[in-house]
Amino acid sequence: MLLDETNGGGGHQGPWCPSCKQPILEGQKTLQVIFNDDPHGFRGSTGVYHAQCGKVFASLARVMNLNPWAGR
Numbered sequence: 001m002l003l004d005e006t007n008g009g010g011g012h013q014g015p016w017c018p019s020c021k022q023p024i025l026e027g028q029k030t031l032q033v034i035f036n037d038d039p040h041g042f043r044g045s046t047g048v049y050h051a052q053c054g055k056v057f058a059s060l061a062r063v064m065n066l067n068p069w070a071g072r
């Protein structure tokens with residue numbers, strides 16, 4: 001099967017998982033992780049992950065968000 005290119009040929013239009021670099025497909029479980037030192041995702045850590053990929057990042061974010069020295 002080739003990719004469905006009816007959506008403009010640009011490939012997947014939705015979010016990409018920053019962890020495994022795979023597209024997050026409709027119907028897949030997701031987990032949004034927000035790092036306080038990267039609130040807009042410019043550093044590529046804040047974002048929507050696959051639920052299973054994001055778990056470790058969610059706990060990492062929780063630790064970092066509690067740490068005022070993180071990211072400096």
Ligand SMILES: [Zn+2]
Binds near residue numbers: 018019022050053
């Ligand atoms: Zn993933």
